[in-house]
Amino acid sequence: MAEKGILLIVSGFSGAGKGTITKAICNKYDNYALSVSATTRAPREMEKNGVDYFFLMKEEFEDMIRVDALIEFASYQENYYGTPKEYVLKNLAEGKDVILEIEVQGALKVHEKYPDTPMIFVTAPSAKVLAERLRGRGTESEEKVQGRLRRAVEESEFMDAYDYILVNDKLDDAVEALHRIVRTEHIKANRNSRLIAEIKSDLKQYVNG
């Protein structure tokens, strides 16, 4: 049953752990590829080009827009962010399940272009746990943490647009839940029209042959 990979969208509140989950699932299972976004913002300490982001010049990014090389893009605080198409399509064709870790607005744009794409929203079990995780990072001021929480309130308004709600309580449980979603999506009838056609024709041949 050699079939094409599935594109999937993973969004969620800052601090909910979506980055940790998507990295962990890629390490644990061979079938995944994590899409790398492009951006014009400057790399932060520790960030690597081609791993965390493709860091581009403004002109390079605008060239990609011009030749339709991005699945979606947006600008945020005077910088561009986007999803390069080539990596995604290449990996899907090779049978990889490609994860787009992407914020809510971008997710909705991708879903408009690719309606079959399952959308997964990652949340912490409660606001209190979310805030604890943000503060536990120890890298951000209380003001920034408050800003992220206010943004979570806004993003929560879009949760109903998603297909699945993934409550990240324990990391490994969340990874397994995501893996179950993907394996289950693979046996959906609408992704298996070729298999269905083969079974129909196989049965007819067998009965009439």
Added chain:
Amino acid sequence: MAEKGILLIVSGFSGAGKGTITKAICNKYDNYALSVSATTRAPREMEKNGVDYFFLMKEEFEDMIRVDALIEFASYQENYYGTPKEYVLKNLAEGKDVILEIEVQGALKVHEKYPDTPMIFVTAPSAKVLAERLRGRGTESEEKVQGRLRRAVEESEFMDAYDYILVNDKLDDAVEALHRIVRTEHIKANRNSRLIAEIKSDLKQYVNG
């Protein structure tokens, strides 16, 4: 996260193993209840009332139709077959995932009434394997086997109406695939509107409190 159980429809070709799968999943996991159909046909050897079917008199069955006590019913070769509502609703309310093992026409009727019900179609890996399994039972004449295969050809026309295609190659793999479907259905956003509402209000309170 105490939530209501899910009703699920399992259909498939005779010989594909749907009965074996549904019995095995109920034995392996506590969260399932297998709906028992009612019929007016006579019990076969080894069949037990309340286990294989509820065996009813024609008048009893027609009473159930009259008081709307059946989710669906049909008549086939001068006998009634149907799904009693009470057992299903009681188990769903107790949080059980209730499996309706039901043929294609009944499945479509149930799905019309309960559109959220995931529909799973079980098939053997090939017509050859299906025929081998039917013959391997050793209980049926070649004529009956041919009849079942012709029926499979007819039923295959409805596979596209199902949500999931479950290829039953190895029993335990098929049981696990069905269990994954159910666990994944449980975290669908449209089954978790209460959870989403709680997260929204929790975040708002936390930020504003």
